[in-house]
Amino acid sequence: MQPRNMSMSGVVDLAAVKAAGEAKQKAEQARAEAARHGGVPAAGAGRLVFDVDEAGFDQEVLQRSAEVPVVIDFWADWCEPCKQLGPLLERLAQEYAGRFVLAKVDVEANQLLFQQFGVQSIPAVFAVVAGQALPLFQGAAPEAQIREVLDQLVAVAEQRFGIVGAPVEGGEAAEAAPQAPAGPYDSVLSAAHEALDAGDLGGAVRAYENVLSDDPANAEAKLGLAQAQLLRRVQDMDAQQVRKAAADAPGDVRAQIAAADLDLVGGHVADAFGRLIDAVKKSAGEDRDAARVRLLELFEVIGPDDPRVVAARTALSRALF
Numbered sequence: 001m002q003p004r005n006m007s008m009s010g011v012v013d014l015a016a017v018k019a020a021g022e023a024k025q026k027a028e029q030a031r032a033e034a035a036r037h038g039g040v041p042a043a044g045a046g047r048l049v050f051d052v053d054e055a056g057f058d059q060e061v062l063q064r065s066a067e068v069p070v071v072i073d074f075w076a077d078w079c080e081p082c083k084q085l086g087p088l089l090e091r092l093a094q095e096y097a098g099r100f101v102l103a104k105v106d107v108e109a110n111q112l113l114f115q116q117f118g119v120q121s122i123p124a125v126f127a128v129v130a131g132q133a134l135p136l137f138q139g140a141a142p143e144a145q146i147r148e149v150l151d152q153l154v155a156v157a158e159q160r161f162g163i164v165g166a167p168v169e170g171g172e173a174a175e176a177a178p179q180a181p182a183g184p185y186d187s188v189l190s191a192a193h194e195a196l197d198a199g200d201l202g203g204a205v206r207a208y209e210n211v212l213s214d215d216p217a218n219a220e221a222k223l224g225l226a227q228a229q230l231l232r233r234v235q236d237m238d239a240q241q242v243r244k245a246a247a248d249a250p251g252d253v254r255a256q257i258a259a260a261d262l263d264l265v266g267g268h269v270a271d272a273f274g275r276l277i278d279a280v281k282k283s284a285g286e287d288r289d290a291a292r293v294r295l296l297e298l299f300e301v302i303g304p305d306d307p308r309v310v311a312a313r314t315a316l317s318r319a320l321f
Contacts, residue, residue: 065128068165081140201232226300253287273312
């Protein structure tokens with residue numbers, strides 16, 4: 001089975017960006033509450049890998065996710081790929097030494113969790129950050145790809161939610177090399193992320209543009225700028241009016257572009273892409289170019305490696321040529 005969704009980009013950019021401010025505030029409140037109780041860590045804080053069931057899910061996963069990203073491995077004893085993936089995830093949890101923790105869910109004994117997460121087949125790996133569930137990938141995957149996803153998860157948890165985990169002594173990373181020095185744009189990007197989380201979309205756009213003016217290939221700034229521009233476009237829209245205009249005038253490219261923005265913010269990625277590809281097919285001149293450009297902008301929001309973007313790029317090429 002091939003892994004799916006081997007990227008955090010399509011996840012965070014739609015669900016977490018919209019909820020990041022609220023989730024980050026909840027995480028800060030949880031940490032403050034822990035501090036008032038003498039700094040008592042979240043449940044099971046000394047364990048990097050642990051089994052979790054339906055009864056303990058709220059405490060072991062949801063509450064704990066305010067302090068550290070919780071990766072969930074859905075597995076079963078009869079699942080052969082699970083027997084390959086599980087030990088690898090456990091080893092990586094030890095190596096990352098507290099930057100995330102691993103919760104293992106036996107789907108045979110926890111059918112309710114299996115259904116609530118919408119798991120279609122196993123192994124399946126999710127994460128919970130500040131109470132927000134994020135699908136990571138499905139199926140066995142090469143270690144290099146898993147490391148990439150975990151690195152993105154750790155970065156997202158810190159940048160969007162202010163959650164950095166806590167070092168755990170005895171992990172393989174305890175003797176790791178010193179942390180790499182901050183990059184030249186880290187402070188600017190951090191300020192841009194904070195502005196985005198706070199709803200200061202204009203400030204976020206300017207900060208990301210400042211980075212890109214010096215470093216046009218900066219992937220993090222390109223992604224952040226695309227997110228901020230999308231949210232700024234839709235923030236004053238009357239969703240009902242926009243959708244009615246698009247339904248009443250299927251040939252109105254501008255109406256379809258506005259509706260596509262709403263589709264994407266609502267998490268309807270395929271609908272947004274399909275709407276704009278249809279607009280490209282049915283229009284010409286400036287209208288056609290406007291639909292094409294907006295589609296490329298929405299690709300930036302999701303990320304170039306997302307399979308939905310790959311498929312839509314192929315469909316766009318067919319529509320154009």
